[in-house]
Amino acid sequence: MRAVRFQEYGGPEVLKTVEADVPEPGPGQVSVDVAYAGVNFADLKARSEGYRVGGLPYVPGLEVSGRIRAVGAGVEGLAVGQEVAALTDGGGYAEVTVADAVTVFPLPAGVGLRTAATLTTVLPTAYALVHSVGRLRSGETVLVQGAAGGVGTVVGQLARAAGAGAVYGVVSSAPKAAYAKDHGYDEVFVGAFEQPVRQATGGRGVDLALDPVGGETLRASLDSLAAFGRLVSYGNASSAAPWTAGPPELYPLGRSVAGFSILSLTTTAPAELRRLAERAFEKAVDGTVSLPVTAEFALAEAAQAHRLMGARTSTGKLLLRVAD
Ligand SMILES: NC(=O)c1ccc[n+]([C@@H]2O[C@H](COP(=O)([O-])OP(=O)(O)OC[C@H]3O[C@@H](n4cnc5c(N)ncnc54)[C@H](OP(=O)(O)O)[C@@H]3O)[C@@H](O)[C@H]2O)c1
Numbered sequence: 249m250r251a252v253r254f255q256e257y258g259g260p261e262v263l264k265t266v267e268a269d270v271p272e273p274g275p276g277q278v279s280v281d282v283a284y285a286g287v288n289f290a291d292l293k294a295r296s297e298g299y300r301v302g303g304l305p306y307v308p309g310l311e312v313s314g315r316i317r318a319v320g321a322g323v324e325g326l327a328v329g330q331e332v333a334a335l336t337d338g339g340g341y342a343e344v345t346v347a348d349a350v351t352v353f354p355l356p357a358g359v360g361l362r363t364a365a366t367l368t369t370v371l372p373t374a375y376a377l378v379h380s381v382g383r384l385r386s387g388e389t390v391l392v393q394g395a396a397g398g399v400g401t402v403v404g405q406l407a408r409a410a411g412a413g414a415v416y417g418v419v420s421s422a423p424k425a426a427y428a429k430d431h432g433y434d435e436v437f438v439g440a441f442e443q444p445v446r447q448a449t450g451g452r453g454v455d456l457a458l459d460p461v462g463g464e465t466l467r468a469s470l471d472s473l474a475a476f477g478r479l480v481s482y483g484n485a486s487s488a489a490p491w492t493a494g495p496p497e498l499y500p501l502g503r504s505v506a507g508f509s510i511l512s513l514t515t516t517a518p519a520e521l522r523r524l525a526e527r528a529f530e531k532a533v534d535g536t537v538s539l540p541v542t543a544e545f546a547l548a549e550a551a552q553a554h555r556l557m558g559a560r561t562s563t564g565k566l567l568l569r570v571a572d
Contacts (some may be wrong), residue, residue, distance in 0.1 A: 307341055323349045417435070445472045
């Protein structure tokens, strides 16, 4: 089978298309003939700095859609030939990949294979950020970094549907701001956001801030919270050194900080992850959210997808077309 992998960390050019052995599912797993693979920022972090890479060579790719090819021992409720969306622990940039059955989902009603490849990371993550972890209540205000990206566009739509009083986004360019405004955001700030947020909220700050950037942006997000506000950290796009919050940052205004990692949840609480994903998928089925695919590349062009996202010029979701 064809797969795209890297043998060393570096720029998009380290991604090479190779012939590889077809993986077989172990107990509790299935293999999937991949139709499409979603591109996630985590794939770029894997390629450039080894994020969650167990060993080299490594095939990136955390989410796919396709048909079940083979079923491992002990798997119930999934059958060969069934169309599914799957969250994988790497390996998605390939004609065949393997996934734990607990993170393999029959296609939700009305969702085709193309959209399904974008379901399993972005939608449960965005749902958890707004609801399970962020606990957004009607009327509250929300601030979201990376508002025009894969997670950001879904968070905007979910927050609005949940009755947010105002949804504020932060992006790195004016075109991204315009794009985010079409996906649930009331106001989108380009670059610096602390002063604009204060101004927009009449000096009060926001009730919920969602941060996938880390470093100084995480600190500024925390500083942008109103009294009793919540910050959810869910990434470190800036690759800044880990930063901690303690009593000086949290006590005076009763602020709190939480975290979320969908990939960790697959091992720490797989049953919770499955419930979360199923609740989240309903939001795509009932039309609450759309999952905008803005660019599609052939598998062998994965490097181009990485260039687009790495240059901070992508919006919505990027897809790799694996089956011809
Ligand atoms: N914890 C979880 O479970 C989880 C799950 C999925 C995604 N994530 C995180 O959520 C974020 C979005 O993921 P995605 O796959 O949907 O990607 P994406 O948003 O489609 O694209 C990457 C995003 O990162 C921002 N960015 C890129 N380089 C940056 C840098 N050096 N400093 C600050 N921001 C940078 C870009 O926003 P601007 O150019 O507008 O700043 C862009 O929105 C990523 O940080 C990812 O790791 C976390």
